[in-house]
Amino acid sequence: RKEVEQDPGPFNVPEGATVAFNCTYSNSASQSFFWYRQDCRKEPKLLMSVYSSGNEDGRFTAQLNRASQYISLLIRDSKLSDSATYLCVVNEAGTALIFGKGTTLSVSS
Amino acid sequence: EAGVAQSPRYKIIEKRQSVAFWCNPISGHATLYWYQQILGQGPKLLIQFQNNGVVDDSQLPKDRFSAERLKGVDSTLKIQPAKLEDSAVYLCASSSLPNYEQYFGPGTRLTVT
Numbered sequence: 001r002k003e004v005e006q007d008p009g010p011f012n013v014p015e016g017a018t019v020a021f022n023c024t025y026s027n028s029a030s031q032s033f034f035w036y037r038q039d040c041r042k043e044p045k046l047l048m049s050v051y052s053s054g055n056e057d058g059r060f061t062a063q064l065n066r067a068s069q070y071i072s073l074l075i076r077d078s079k080l081s082d083s084a085t086y087l088c089v090v091n092e093a094g095t096a097l098i099f100g101k102g103t104t105l106s107v108s109s
Numbered sequence: 110e111a112g113v114a115q116s117p118r119y120k121i122i123e124k125r126q127s128v129a130f131w132c133n134p135i136s137g138h139a140t141l142y143w144y145q146q147i148l149g150q151g152p153k154l155l156i157q158f159q160n161n162g163v164v165d166d167s168q169l170p171k172d173r174f175s176a177e178r179l180k181g182v183d184s185t186l187k188i189q190p191a192k193l194e195d196s197a198v199y200l201c202a203s204s205s206l207p208n209y210e211q212y213f214g215p216g217t218r219l220t221v222t
Binding site: 004008034042043044046051068071087095096097099100102 | 150
């Protein structure tokens with residue numbers, strides 16, 4: 001069975017902190033990787049795709065390590081509005097996306 | 110651009126009753142997905158359509174769940190009869206290409222008592 005594993009947290013951090021989430025996947029044939037964000041009682045929304053070379057979008061940095069089958073998301077200078085659940089998502093070409101259970105982040109003032 | 114529409118937003122039924130959910134994807138999106146999200150877990154794919162054809166329904170409990178997308182646009186998901194463990198949020202999503210960026214609807218929160 002193809003699995004995506006995440007530390008569920010919760011991660012409780014103060015504003016301005018840097019926090020990192022990790023995700024491992026079991027299927028070495030996986031080709032596409034994403035981080036989605038889900039606010040409480042809302043639908044998931046794409047935060048960013050994860051590219052082999054790593055990519056950055058403002059305060060968010062995503063990295064992929066294919067050899068270790070490991071994905072990470074780094075959030076710098078955390079804001080209150082970053083409080084949410086972050087879902088790691090993986091898929092193999094032509095197959096459905098597989099979602100992790102999510103990691104919950106709570107940023108406090 | 111209008112997003113993915115779903116109805117109803119909430120539904121409470123008793124076990125063994127039937128229920129149906131409706132989804133209208135983003136205009137022009139050929140791929141439509143139904144997910145089940147149980148509290149504390151990530152979304153789990155139930156069925157994926159490409160236009161009006163089924164691409165993947167391997168995790169759909171076919172003894173009680175059914176889905177259709179007859180004209181390749183909107184879709185319905187039905188549960189008959191419902192069980193207590195079907196209590197979850199049912200999310201519909203669409204994408205312009207299979208397994209490309211997916212846009213989710215607000216979901217239907219189902220409670221089975």
